[in-house]
Amino acid sequence: MCGIAGLLQFNGQQPDEHIIQNMMDVIYHRGPNDGRMWIGDRVGLGFRRLSIIDVAEGAQPLSNEDDSVWIIFNGEIYNYMQLREDLLSRGHQFKTHTDTEVIVHLYEEYGEDCVHHLRGMFGFAIWDRNKQQLFLARDHFGIKPVYYFFNREIFAFGSEIKSLLTIPGMPRLLNMNSFYNYLTFQYVPDPDTMYEGIQKLPPGHCITIPFEEEPRIRKYWDPMFDPVDRPLAEIIEEIRDVMSDSVRNHLHSEVDRGCFLSSGIDSTITSTLMRSMEPIKTFSVGFEGPHNETTIARDTASQINTDHYDRMITQEMYFDAVPRAIWHLDEPVADPSAIALYEVARLAREHVTVVLSGEGADELFGGYRIYREPHSLRYLSWLPDGLKSSVHAMVSKLPNFYGKNYLMRATTPLEKRFLGNANIFSDDAKPEILRVTEDQLECFTKPFDKAMEYYQQTKHLDPVARMQYIDMNLWMPGDILMKADKLTMAHSMELRVPFLDRKVFDVAKRIPMKYKIADGTTKYALRKSMEGIIPDSVLNRPKLGFPVPMRDWLRTSRADVMWEEMTSSGIDHIVNLSAVENMFRMHKAEQGDYSRKIWVLYVFSLWYSTYMRNAAL
Numbered sequence: 001m002c003g004i005a006g007l008l009q010f011n012g013q014q015p016d017e018h019i020i021q022n023m024m025d026v027i028y029h030r031g032p033n034d035g036r037m038w039i040g041d042r043v044g045l046g047f048r049r050l051s052i053i054d055v056a057e058g059a060q061p062l063s064n065e066d067d068s069v070w071i072i073f074n075g076e077i078y079n080y081m082q083l084r085e086d087l088l089s090r091g092h093q094f095k096t097h098t099d100t101e102v103i104v105h106l107y108e109e110y111g112e113d114c115v116h117h118l119r120g121m122f123g124f125a126i127w128d129r130n131k132q133q134l135f136l137a138r139d140h141f142g143i144k145p146v147y148y149f150f151n152r153e154i155f156a157f158g159s160e161i162k163s164l165l166t167i168p169g170m171p172r173l174l175n176m177n178s179f180y181n182y183l184t185f186q187y188v189p190d191p192d193t194m195y196e197g198i199q200k201l202p203p204g205h206c207i208t209i210p211f212e213e214e215p216r217i218r219k220y221w222d223p224m225f226d227p228v229d230r231p232l233a234e235i236i237e238e239i240r241d242v243m244s245d246s247v248r249n250h251l252h253s254e255v256d257r258g259c260f261l262s263s264g265i266d267s268t269i270t271s272t273l274m275r276s277m278e279p280i281k282t283f284s285v286g287f288e289g290p291h292n293e294t295t296i297a298r299d300t301a302s303q304i305n306t307d308h309y310d311r312m313i314t315q316e317m318y319f320d321a322v323p324r325a326i327w328h329l330d331e332p333v334a335d336p337s338a339i340a341l342y343e344v345a346r347l348a349r350e351h352v353t354v355v356l357s358g359e360g361a362d363e364l365f366g367g368y369r370i371y372r373e374p375h376s377l378r379y380l381s382w383l384p385d386g387l388k389s390s391v392h393a394m395v396s397k398l399p400n401f402y403g404k405n406y407l408m409r410a411t412t413p414l415e416k417r418f419l420g421n422a423n424i425f426s427d428d429a430k431p432e433i434l435r436v437t438e439d440q441l442e443c444f445t446k447p448f449d450k451a452m453e454y455y456q457q458t459k460h461l462d463p464v465a466r467m468q469y470i471d472m473n474l475w476m477p478g479d480i481l482m483k484a485d486k487l488t489m490a491h492s493m494e495l496r497v498p499f500l501d502r503k504v505f506d507v508a509k510r511i512p513m514k515y516k517i518a519d520g521t522t523k524y525a526l527r528k529s530m531e532g533i534i535p536d537s538v539l540n541r542p543k544l545g546f547p548v549p550m551r552d553w554l555r556t557s558r559a560d561v562m563w564e565e566m567t568s569s570g571i572d573h574i575v576n577l578s579a580v581e582n583m584f585r586m587h588k589a590e591q592g593d594y595s596r597k598i599w600v601l602y603v604f605s606l607w608y609s610t611y612m613r614n615a616a617l
Contacts, residue, residue, distance in 0.1 A: 002048055002050055003047070003048040003160065004074050004123065004124070004125060004157075005020070005023035005024055005045075005047075005157070005163040006020070006044055006045045006125055007156050008042060008043045008155040008156075009153065010153060010154065012042050015039060015042070016044075020044040020045075021046070023156075023163040024163075025166075026160075026162045026165075027162065027163055028048060029489060030159060031049040032048075032050065033049050034047075035047065036061065037061065038063075040127075041127075043134060045061045045072045045125065045127065047061055050493075052255055058096060058100065062096070062104065063104070064104050067129070069126060071103060071107075071125070072125050073099075073122060073123075074122065074124065075121040075143070076099060076122075077102060077120040078120045078250060078501075079118070079119040080102040083106065087106065092109070103118070103122075103124060107128075107135070112135060112206060112208065115206055115221075118139070119249075121496070122138070122144055123137070131211070133208060136157060136201060136208075136209075137206035137207075139203065140505075141477070141500040141505075143497060143500055145159055145160070145200065145482070146200070147159070147160065147164060147199065147330075149167075150199075150209075151197075160330055161198055171196065172612060173195065174196065174574070175188075175193065177192070177444045178192045179434075181444075181447050183424060183430055183433065183434075184423055184425055184427070184447040185420065185422055185423075185424075185479075186422040186424055186600050187331070187333045187479045188332075189474050190203070193330075193331055200477075202219075203223075205220065206218060223472045223509070224509070225468060225469060226509050227462065227510060228512065230510075235507075237529075238507045239525060239526060240530075240533075242507045243269065243529075246499070246501040247356070251274065253354050253494075255352075256351070258281035258351060258355050258356075259280055259306075259357070260283055260348070261308070262284055262293050262297055263297055263538075264358070265527065265538055266367070267357065268358075268538045269358065269526075270357065271304060271356075273498075273533075275304050280306050282297070282301050283308075283309050283310070283355070284308070284344065285311050285313050285343050286310065287312070287549055288312060288314075288549075297310060303537070304534075304535065309351065311343065313343050318548075321343060323606060324490070325487060326606050327610055328489070329482065329487070332600075332604045332607040333479060333483055335479050336548040337548060338483040341483055342487040345488045345491045349492065353492075353494065354493070355496070356496050356497070357484065359476075359480050359484050359497045359499065360497050360499035361526065363472050364468075364500075365516065365523040366524075367522045368421060368467075370418070371464050371468070371516065371522060372517050374414070380407075380410040389411070391407065392408065414455075414463050414466060414467070415448070415451070418467055418470060419448065419474070420470055420471050420475035422479070423447075425597060425600070427447070432576065434574070435576055451470055451474065454469055454470050454473050462513045463513075465513065481497075527539055550595045550596075554588070554598060555588055559584055559587070563584055565602070566580065566601065566602060566605040569605035569608055569613065570612070570613040571604065
């Protein structure tokens with residue numbers, strides 16, 4: 001795991017070495033073992049290295065035999081040994097044993113189609129000296145990030161936005177449309193960022209910057225579901241085989257490795273399969289209260305026989321970590337569990353350099369509770385669309401009564417009610433929060449507009465598969481994988497996610513809806529496949545996530561501190577702080593739960609103070 005940064009200049013001149021060095025220095029945490037650069041022609045490539053594979057010889061930037069192809073690469077390719085053997089048989093010559101060099105020769109052999117051969121996580125840039133062309137790619141699921149900025153003078157890119165911000169003259173402007181969508185999603189959906197002009201390369205995409213031509217972006221892979229009705233026993237066997245294969249492939253490294261272990265099934269599956277292959281260390285964190293993750297995780301660790309470490313997160317520890325986490329994230333991500341991830345990564349890094357985790361299981365196998373909604377609404381799903389609209393209009397005008405919310409949701413099309421796992425501020429609530437004109441609001445791309453492009457592609461699928469596809473394209477890269485990468489790399493640690501593997505997806509995408517949601521539970525087929533493998537105490541335990549006690553904390557003096565930080569952050573020309581103050585007051589008086597709304601605005605205020613007002617890196 002590493003960090004990449006680079007600059008292509010369209011004036012034909014070589015980039016300034018000091019600029020590349022600054023881009024590398026600010027992401028030192030991603031690769032404290034080594035840092036090198038290569039400058040040639042009109043491109044500069046910078047690299048920070050965290051040594052995992054071929055520790056002795058794996059320095060980057062790295063080239064092919066005649067120095068006509070140069071690469072900087074962040075990630076791991078799990079099938080690189082097989083690819084290497086094939087390339088050797090085709091006459092390619094290797095000077096290292098790294099997965100990085102495999103990509104170089106794949107590019108020589110297949111050009112931009114090299115991405116189709118890769119099994120793993122990656123963000124890489126290749127400079128083709130003969131074509132005078134830059135080529136960047138991001139992995140299928142978006143595990144590794146790639147950001148870029150483009151104008152008439154330069155094309156700049158990196159693993160983190162903060163590298164781009166070190167470039168002299170780089171504009172640092174708030175993208176108000178991104179902020180508008182952030183208020184709903186609690187993150188900025190791809191390909192936008194919170195910065196005007198800076199983009200994310202979406203998962204499963206690559207971009208080519210040819211000589212004297214406009215950049216070309218193309219989608220090379222799509223996480224489309226394709227359910228096939230077949231026996232459950234067949235599905236169970238496929239899941240067992242592919243998960244064991246994926247975990248085994250994710251263990252390849254020359255450094256110590258461990259596994260995150262929470263109270264849930266996903267991390268337990270990963271830990272248990274990993275433990276069946278080697279002795280391991282596991283790590284968990286928790287908060288005081290009835291849903292303390294560490295108590296359950298400790299019991300699970302004892303049952304599967306791991307060397308377990310845990311830590312309690314106090315309110316003081318949590319809020320001390322918030323500014324550091326926001327700096328590492330580059331953009332505001334208002335998921336309260338992000339700080340718990342930051343802390344469990346800090347704990348794990350005291351013992352290992354590589355850690356496996358359970359991200360992606362919910363999206364692939366149907367694990368979120370909201371995926372049960374289509375089943376619960378089935379009693380009215382048979383109604384014709386026209387009748388649903390009439391019932392919806394009628395019910396909306398009635399005073400509140402028991403069952404009104406059910407009727408409202410049952411008569412609302414899926415495309416207008418589901419945006420993913422977070423829906424914090426509705427569009428109707430935003431005018432009270434934002435200091436923008438009505439004309440500006442009318443021009444914004446709205447959250448449901450962002451989702452509609454994915455709904456348009458899934459009209460042939462069942463509602464659960466459609467919801468999964470939305471989450472695969474919005475929630476997972478925008479929230480889950482964003483914080484997973486940034487907050488583990490904050491501690492110079494590589495996180496690997498065995499569920500997010502191409503072969504695992506090939507099995508998961510074919511599971512029919514009746515084997516995702518069944519017997520009153522989620523991830524039914526995955527749970528059945530793990531019977532007799534993971535402890536029974538975990539098998540059917542409801543999903544908790546990281547239950548952060550934010551609602552309770554915001555009814556203590558901590559809320560006063562947060563309010564003071566918000567009022568001094570410089571966002572008063574963007575956000576109506578009197579409306580926010582009212583939320584604090586209502587929440588403290590227990591006249592509603594405003595904790596998620598307050599947290600979204602608080603995180604934004606700290607980000608704004610760090611990256612916009614103070615411009616500190």
